[in-house]
Structure formats: structure tokens, C-alpha cells
Amino acid sequence: MYEQISPDTSHIRYEETDLSYLKLRPYRFKCGIYLICIQGKSIISTGVQQYAFDEQTELIFLTGSLIQIIQASADFKVRILLFPKDVFLKAILPIDTPYFNYVHEHPHYHHTADERSQNTWREIVLWMDVAQMLFKNNNTLLFRKQQELNFLQSILMWLFNTIPEKLAANKQYSRKQMLCHQFMQLIREHSTCEHQVPFYTEQLCITPRYLYEITTQYMNGKTPKQLIDEQLIAEAKVLLNEPCLSVTEIAELLNFADQSYLSRFFKKNTGMSPKEFRLQKLL
Helix, strand or coil: CCCCCCCCCCCCEEEEECCHHHHCCCEECCCEEEEEEEECEEEEECCCCEEEEECCEEEEECCCCEEEEEEECCCCEEEEEEECHHHHHHHCCCCCHHHHHHHHHCCEEECCCCHHHHHHHHHHHHHHHHHHHHHCCCCCCCCHHHHHHHHHHHHHHHHHHCHHHHHHHCCCCCHHHHHHHHHHHHHHHHCCCCCCHHHHHHHHCCCHHHHHHHHHHHCCCCCHHHHHHHHHHHHHHHHHCCCCCCHHHHHHHCCCCCHHHHHHHHHHHHCCCHHHHHHHHHC
């Protein structure tokens, strides 16, 4: 039985786990998280998006993300690297902005059977071996902080160099597809405080009508507002799983006018009130 992983960390950590505790409730990771699947398969949800996560698949969120396991095989197992936001911000400084943008928009990648991709996968496993050697149950290294910065910067630079390979493996994205990726990235980052479509269209420099065309085409017919609301509901569920937070406090954290507004919104989208949702979790 694997131990539950803390959603935040003050230093780089390496773990092997089945993420079984994420089947019970969504988790909001505050730190950066890089996962590779080494066995079995699962479906991982980040709220409004779901990813097939099976052997030889990578999933990376540089500044944290909401994560829940929707389903998983009995043999599902991952290797995971968690890194603090302050270390990441130092490590990313010399790296080009396009890399940062690409990873935000395309956090998921499954390796193909060709030799080039297989070689990249073998190298990823070596990086995880190094992380295991340096950071698993070893918090007293004399040069720990410098090693963390050097390691994270090195692996990010290496990952940057794999982007051309990943782009070549995928068909060329259309402008609409790129805007859809960017919109989903913005939702993950801002849905807790920005609930209305105009904020997102302003960020993307497009009209609401054009965004509607994009999401209904590429997100199973869903409108921009439906996608924002789905992510917001997922974020609300994360907070409702924290017994120390009152519904009033959660409403404030999610930028609702008051508790009653949040309650109406939650019931409209889930069929139950926040209180009923909490009671259901206790049964």
C-alpha cells in the first residue's frame, strides 16, 4: 500500500505510487508535478479535461493542477517528481518562453513505437532514476538546494529539446486547435476567479462567437461557458473536501458574491447542495 502524497512540497521529491487516494477525491497540487506511467493504465481528470494515461505516457504540470483518477487498472503504477514553485521559477529563467507555453498547452504525451521516441522514453526513465537516487528519503544532502536547482533546470532543458520530436509525431495543429489548447490552459489557471467568457476571449484576442465555434467543434459540442463551469465545479469539490473550510469561505475563495450564489450554482450543476455533497462523502 502506497502512502498518500502531499499536494505541496518545499523541496523536490520523488515517489512511486498507484495514486489510489486520488480515486476518492480530486486533489489540487500546488507544486509542479511530472508523472510517467510505467505500468497499467488509467484515466486522469484535471476537471474539465481527461487524459488516457498508460504505459510510456508523460503528464506534466509545471505550476500544479487539479488531478483526479477517474478509473485505473489494478496494476496501475507511476513514477512521480514533485517540485516547489520557487525552485521552478529559478530553473525556468534561462529557458525560452515558447517551451513554457507549449508544456502548458500540451501537458500530455504518449510515446510512439518508433526508435527515436523509444530512445527518448529510455532517457526519461534514466532521469527518474537520478531523481530517485538524489531525492527519495534524502533531505539532508549538504548541497541539497543547489542540487535541486541544477537537476530541475537540467531536466527542463532536456525536455525542451524533445519538443521538436513531439511536434513531428503529431499532425500540425490548426489555428483553431491551438486556440482551444490555450483556452483550456487559461481555464485551468483562472476559473477560480474568472467565471465569465469575456475574460478569456480578451486574453485570446478573439470574439466570443469565434471561441464558441472552437469549443463546440473540438470539445464535444460544449460551449465556453459550460467548460468554465465544469472546471469551477471541480475546483469547488476540491475545497468542499476540506472540512476546515466553511461554504462561506469557499464562496470567497472561488470569487462568488456570497454563499447562496455558490450554493445555487453548485446545485444547478450537480443536483445537490454543497452541504449534501459533503454529507454524501461521509456515507
